[in-house]
Amino acid sequence: xxxxxxxxxxxxxxxxxxxxxxxxxxxxxxxxxxxxxxxxxxxxxxxxxxxxxxxxxxxxxxxxxxxxxxxxxxxxxxxxxxxxxxxxxxxxxxxxxxxxxxxxxxxxxxxxxxxxxxxxxxxxxxxxxxxxxxxxxxxxxxxxxxxxxxxxxxxxxxxxxxxxxxxxxxxxxxxxxxxxxxxxxxxxxxxxxxxxxxxxxxx
Numbered sequence: 102x103x104x105x106x107x108x109x110x111x112x113x114x115x116x117x118x119x120x121x122x123x124x125x126x127x128x129x130x131x132x133x134x135x136x137x138x139x140x141x142x143x144x145x146x147x148x149x150x151x152x153x154x155x156x157x158x159x160x161x162x163x164x165x166x167x168x169x170x171x172x173x174x175x176x177x178x179x180x181x182x183x184x185x186x187x188x189x190x191x192x193x194x195x196x197x198x199x200x201x202x203x204x205x206x207x208x209x210x211x212x213x214x215x216x217x218x219x220x221x222x223x224x225x226x227x228x229x230x231x232x233x234x235x236x237x238x239x240x241x242x243x244x245x246x247x248x249x250x251x252x253x254x255x256x257x258x259x260x261x262x263x264x265x266x267x268x269x270x271x272x273x274x275x276x277x278x279x280x281x282x283x284x285x286x287x288x289x290x291x292x293x294x295x296x297x298x299x300x301x302x303x304x
Contacts, residue, residue, distance in 0.1 A: 104164050104192070111145075111167040118144055122151035123209045124283035125238040129276070129299050131155075136204030139228060141193060142211035146172025146186070153182035157205070162189045194221045198228040205229075208237045213259045219267055222259060226267070229302045235272075237264050241279050241294035261298030268300055275299045 126148050135156030140149045143161035145168055152159050153176070163169050173188045194214060206229050213221060229235050242255055265277050276299040282292060 104166075111165050111171070116145065116171070118147060121284070122148050123238070125295055125297050126151070126207055126209055126236065128283065129236055129297070130205065130207070130234075133205065133234065136233075137202060137230070138205040138207060139198070139203040141206065141208045141225065143172060143188075144168050146175050146188075148207060148209060149186050149188075150176055150179055150182060152205075152207075153185035154179070157185070159186045160189060160203070161186050162191050162193060164190065164192050166190055193224070198224050200227050201230045203228050203230055204233040206233070206235050208235070210239060214257055215259055215263070222264065222267060226272075226302075231302055231304050233302050234275075235264075235298070235300045235302070237261050237298040237300075239296050240292045241296050243294070261296050264298055265300070271302060271304050273301045273303055275301055 130152070135152075136158070138149075138152050138157040138159045140152065140159055140161040143149050143163045144165075146161060149159045149161035149172065161169075161172065163172070169188045169190055176182060176186050176188075194216075206225055208225065213225075216222070226235065237259075239258075239260055242260060261277060265274055268274065276297055279294050279296045282295055
């Protein structure tokens with residue numbers, strides 16, 4: 102699941118996702134005051150555009166050039182968010198993030214591979230500013246099927262409970278639950294439930 106994999110995935114069709122923001126993001130963030138946000142694995146930009154329209158300044162990161170080009174084009178068509186989104190191509194498993202820089206770090210269905218030292222995960226946690234929020238959402242494991250031909254095993258990737266287990270006393274877990282999806286599952290999938298972690302960095 103490298104740069105080429107995701108470029109091929111996005112390039113296989115004109116539009117991979119609906120363009121609407123993820124339901125977990127909307128339900129958990131709608132009442133938050135805007136600030137600096139990091140959209141991890143931004144894809145075609147639905148979440149980043151929604152955040153920008155609500156006043157957030159967004160750093161939107163993805164490994165796929167194709168996805169980012171589509172996202173930037175969608176944002177350019179939305180004149181009301183001009184200058185509010187910075188589109189960035191990066192591999193977050195190896196690219197360091199600025200420390201304590203974001204009031205919101207949003208990780209929506211992003212396949213973050215487990216590491217023995219939790220290096221990439223700790224980088225995401227460190228990027229949350231004191232008082233800021235980490236929002237980490239995945240498909241429920243019960244909805245996921247291993248795909249050996251693509252090198253995909255759900256157990257290789259962090260789930261919200263794994264993330265909660267890494268948090269120390271500097272964090273308060275606000276939400277850690279499995280819930281029904283609020284929108285239809287993407288075509289060809291059987292995702293009926295989301296697993297959601299929302300945590301606030303205290304200091």
